[in-house]
Structure formats: structure tokens, C-alpha cells
Amino acid sequence: MELYLDLFSQPCRSVYMFAKKNNIPFEFKQLSLLDGEQYGEEFGKISLIRKVPALRDGDFCLAESIAILLYLAEKFKTPDFWYPDDLQQRARINEYLSWQHMAIRMHGSKMFWLRLLIPKVLGVDVPQDKLDAALEDLNSSLKLIEEKFIQDRPFIAGEHVSLADLVAIVEVMQPVGSGLDVFEGRPRLSAWRDRVQEAIGKELFDDAHQAILGAQESVKQMSTSKIHLFKPKIQKLFM
Numbered sequence: 001m002e003l004y005l006d007l008f009s010q011p012c013r014s015v016y017m018f019a020k021k022n023n024i025p026f027e028f029k030q031l032s033l034l035d036g037e038q039y040g041e042e043f044g045k046i047s048l049i050r051k052v053p054a055l056r057d058g059d060f061c062l063a064e065s066i067a068i069l070l071y072l073a074e075k076f077k078t079p080d081f082w083y084p085d086d087l088q089q090r091a092r093i094n095e096y097l098s099w100q101h102m103a104i105r106m107h108g109s110k111m112f113w114l115r116l117l118i119p120k121v122l123g124v125d126v127p128q129d130k131l132d133a134a135l136e137d138l139n140s141s142l143k144l145i146e147e148k149f150i151q152d153r154p155f156i157a158g159e160h161v162s163l164a165d166l167v168a169i170v171e172v173m174q175p176v177g178s179g180l181d182v183f184e185g186r187p188r189l190s191a192w193r194d195r196v197q198e199a200i201g202k203e204l205f206d207d208a209h210q211a212i213l214g215a216q217e218s219v220k221q222m223s224t225s226k227i228h229l230f231k232p233k234i235q236k237l238f239m
């Protein structure tokens with residue numbers, strides 16, 4: 001089984017940590033987003049969506065991180081706590097997985113683009129009012145993670161780490177990669193991060209997050225010959 005991943009990407013990190021933590025055998029197929037490899041002919045055969053993560057298991061190809069996580073959980077019969085049979089615990093996880101795409105994922109990614117990638121690609125600093133508005137959106141998602149999804153529980157589904165925490169932590173870490181410390185002044189979020197890190201194992205957590213935490217340096221060194229690949233997308237999304 002092959003997993004196409006770039007650990008700069010949040011959903012790739014959740015899939016990577018899940019596979020590693022559960023000793024699922026896979027071949028790591030590195031796909032460099034900053035080099036535009038998602039647009040290449042070979043990857044088009046794996047996923048027409050042209051986004052990572054993507055999975056190939058024999059003739060079977062699958063895109064979308066949540067679908068991939070569930071496929072791995074079911075195929076490899078991972079421990080129940082990741083995606084419990086219990087109706088309400090599972091519903092709690094599904095609730096988070098359904099919410100996150102258009103909330104923390106969108107706002108955390110936007111922060112990363114505005115603070116790091118746009119200045120590099122377009123050669124301009126993003127106006128302060130845009131940054132402030134994006135920060136406000138991000139803060140409202142982080143508040144919901146604390147007050148609705150974590151509350152006073154150790155993990156999103158209750159007593160044990162689950163797919164919801166894995167999918168959440170990678171998104172919460174994305175703005176951190178752009179130099180924004182989202183944990184400052186948020187003791188509940190920080191304590192939850194520590195529990196998730198401990199449940200995953202610090203070594204694996206650090207391994208998965210090494211690239212994103214070094215992103216400020218990598219983006220500085222990003223090849224300018226590839227920059228044209230990102231301009232249309234950036235202009236469409238943010239300008």
C-alpha cells in the first residue's frame with residue numbers, strides 16, 4: 001500500500017501519524033507541494049483531485065484524508081478507541097470531522113498562507129486588516145474547539161484519544177508553523193495538545209511536525225521558478 005504525502009499538509013500528517021502509530025505497513029511516497037508535484041502526470045493517475053493525502057492499495061486509489069483514515073481503521077482493524085462502535089462516541093467524532101473542514105481547517109490554513117506563502121509568492125505583505133479578519137476567524141474556531149469540542153473532557157470523544165483529536169491537532173498546529181503561537185493564553189487548548197501528543201508519542205508527533213515547524217525557513221528557500229504554479233490559486237482564494 002502506498003500513501004502519497006507531504007508533511008507540510010495537515011491532513012497528510014493525520015494520516016501519517018495514524019498509520020505509523022498503528023504499525024500499518026505502507027510505502028511513503030513523498031509528493032512535494034512546494035515543487036508543484038501534485039500537478040504532474042504520474043500523480044494524476046493516482047488522484048484526479050490532485051491533492052494529498054492519497055492512497056493506492058493495489059488497483060484501488062482513494063483521496064480525502066477522512067475517507068483514508070476510515071479505510072485504514074477498517075482494513076487494519078485498529079483499536080476501537082480511534083473510531084468507537086459506541087453510537088454516541090462515534091457521533092461525537094463524526095460531529096467534529098464534519099465541522100472542521102470549513103472552520104479550523106479553513107482558518108488555520110488561511111493564516112499560514114497569509115503570513116508565509118503570500119508574501120513569498122506575490123512579494124507583498126498582506127494588509128493588516130486582512131490579517132486581523134483572518135485572525136478573528138481563527139480565534140473563533142479555536143474557541144469552539146475549546147468550549148464545544150473539548151469542554152472539560154480529556155479528549156474530543158471523552159476519555160480516550162480518537163480520530164477527531166488526530167484530525168484536530170494537525171490543523172491547530174498549521175498556524176504555529178507560520179510563527180503564530182495559538183497556545184499562548186489558552187491553557188485548556190495547551191493541556192489538550194499535551195495529552196494528544198502523549199497519546200501519539202512525542203517522537204512520532206515531532207517527526208510528523210518537523211517540516212511544518214521549519215516552514216518559515218523552507219518557504220524562504222522555496223524555488224522562485226515554481227512560484228507561478230501558486231499565483232492563480234492565491235489570487236483566487238485570497239485577493
Ligand SMILES: N[C@@H](CCC(=O)N[C@@H](CS)C(=O)NCC(=O)O)C(=O)O
Nearest residue numbers: 009010011038051052053064065066
Ligand atoms: N479535503 C481534503 C483536502 C486535501 C488538501 O487540501 N490537500 C492540500 C494540502 S493540505 C493539497 O494537496 N493541495 C494541493 C493543491 O491544492 O494544489 C482532505 O482532507 O484530504
